Amino acid sequence: MDSAGWAYAVTVPRAIADVQTPGRRRRSEGKKAAILDAAETLFITEGYERTSVDAVAARAQVSKRTVYDHFGDKETVFLRVLERVSDALVSTVRAAIDEELTVGRDLREALTAFGHRIVNQTFPSSDYVAFRRLVSQQRSVPRLPETVRDRPERMLEDRFAGLAATGEIRAPDPRLAARHFTALTISLALEMVADQRQQAEAAEAAELSAIITDGVDAFLRAYR
Structure with a gap:
């Protein structure tokens, strides 16, 4: 042969x-x-x-x-788990943007509904809050690339760019506007939930609602 x-x-x-x-x-x-x-x-x-x-x-x-x-290895297992949690958040944000931040809807009402939806659909799952706290508190924990972590913010940036183009908000920098909105609403609510869970307490729905509503009002004062 x-x-x-x-x-x-x-x-x-x-x-x-x-x-x-x-x-x-x-x-x-x-x-x-x-x-x-x-x-x-x-x-x-x-x-x-x-x-x-x-x-x-x-x-x-x-x-x-x-x-x-x-x-x-364990690091790859952890990153794959993080990707699943991140993918679930992205799906929630995408649906909330498409269904709440719609053309012609009152902007304050739309932004408030969007914030409430993210809080109500994401935070009740201990996974997202727990993994966010785990990653933020331990430097040795592997992290996803920034391009993956920033997907929800980039989607919101795209929608804010559309709102700016139609004159509904004044946002020369839609990415900065998205970051400001997130910081004033969702991030503050997340911090409260994470802190209270760490103390084995339940976050009050009324407190979360107030954070979102006040944050939306502050955002609109700056961007309208």
Whole structure:
């Protein structure tokens, strides 16, 4: 057999072995999801440093080798969990922008509804608040790239650019306007929720509502 024949004889079985059947692919994806679910719970309850790959594997009911095969190391597992939390926030923000900040709606009403929707749909999930606190308090915790973290703000920037183009707000710099709006409303509400959860207290809905309403009024005084 010539060298080409040997190459064929060697490589074909390997290629066949590497092909994943639909059933095998589903099982693989199921294991990945189980690992991320387990890791998310452990990172929230135990923190980043105290969570081990062994603990993640045990909770996900897979082998430690399986965790490494899918993700490589604990840092990558954490970043993939952060991406899931971030993706959920992006979906919420996108829907809120499209459905609340609509053309022709009273601007104060629209901005207030938008702020309330983000607070009511995002903050009740302990995941977002817990991971934000975890990342902000521990320097050793891996962080997503800024381009990923800033996706919600960039979407709001785009909508504010549209509002500026139609004369509804005066915003020569839509990105700065988006940052100011976020700082006056959502960020303040988030800080209150995070602080109160840390003290095992429940954030009052009336307090959150007041933060959003007052923040919207302050924003409009500056940008109208």
